[in-house]
Amino acid sequence: MDLEVHDQVLTRDKPIEHLHFPLDCVLSLMAAVEGESMVEVATIGHEGMSGLPVFLGTVAGPNDAFCQVPGRALRLSAAGLQRFLALDGALHHVLHRYTQATMVLLAQNVACNRLHATEERCARWLLQTRDRVGADEFPLTQEFLAQMLGVHRGTVSLTAGVLQQAGMIRYTRGQITVLDADALQRTACPCYGIVQAEFERLTAAPEA
Structure with a gap:
């Protein structure tokens, strides 16, 4: 659908x-x-x-x-x-792994929202969304991103402007384009790498 x-x-x-x-x-x-x-x-x-x-x-x-x-x-x-x-039984095994990965994601998000700056969290969020979409471009409004990050819309506008000025993204008419994923990853907080590594570990783990 x-x-x-x-x-x-x-x-x-x-x-x-x-x-x-x-x-x-x-x-x-x-x-x-x-x-x-x-x-x-x-x-x-x-x-x-x-x-x-x-x-x-x-x-x-x-x-x-x-x-x-x-x-x-x-x-x-x-x-x-x-x-x-x-x-x-194979489906049980896969969903148990996904449950573990989700628990890591939730725990890391709690720490991230408490400890890391908006710019770092925004970069992490954009990278995670890029990974899930499988493309460098996806639709996203400032209002939506503000809700995702738990900040005011004006804060999102300033943060996106900083990332755009640095050449990491292009943000026009509700569309995000990731121009430099490597630079965006260097800007993101360590939470992105921690969650990504856990998903990769569980994906690569041998069958029980």
Whole structure:
């Protein structure tokens, strides 16, 4: 199926009916505090799926999730996943690894949001999104990026301007183009490398 920006795939505290496996889109997993704006806690690309609580044995979760970068995804019913899990031990193994990688991502995001400057976090976020989309160019508004980073829109405008002036990105009309991924990686906080290394380690790990 095709997913557009803001299409919601999970609603907090509501039964999860379908799981989405991104092909070239990116999903945002969001956390909300009463009276405050939602903040992104993780992104989901072609390495994973939405609806991990279903695999873990629950029918709902405390997070919203919606499409951040448009593209295609595969959709599977929650009941369908349970049928596959009953038949296929290999799927259990893959999803256990993905659960571990997601826990590392969530923990690192907490530390990153607390300790690192907006410019470093922005560079990390752009690199992670580039990895998940599999392309150097993707749509992104300043409003959306501000929500993802948990900062004001004016802060995003200044930060993106710094990265653009340095020749790392081009940002025009809601489109991001990564011009120098190596420079962007040098600017990003160490969290990008830590999370990337964990996903690579789990991908390369031998079958149990």
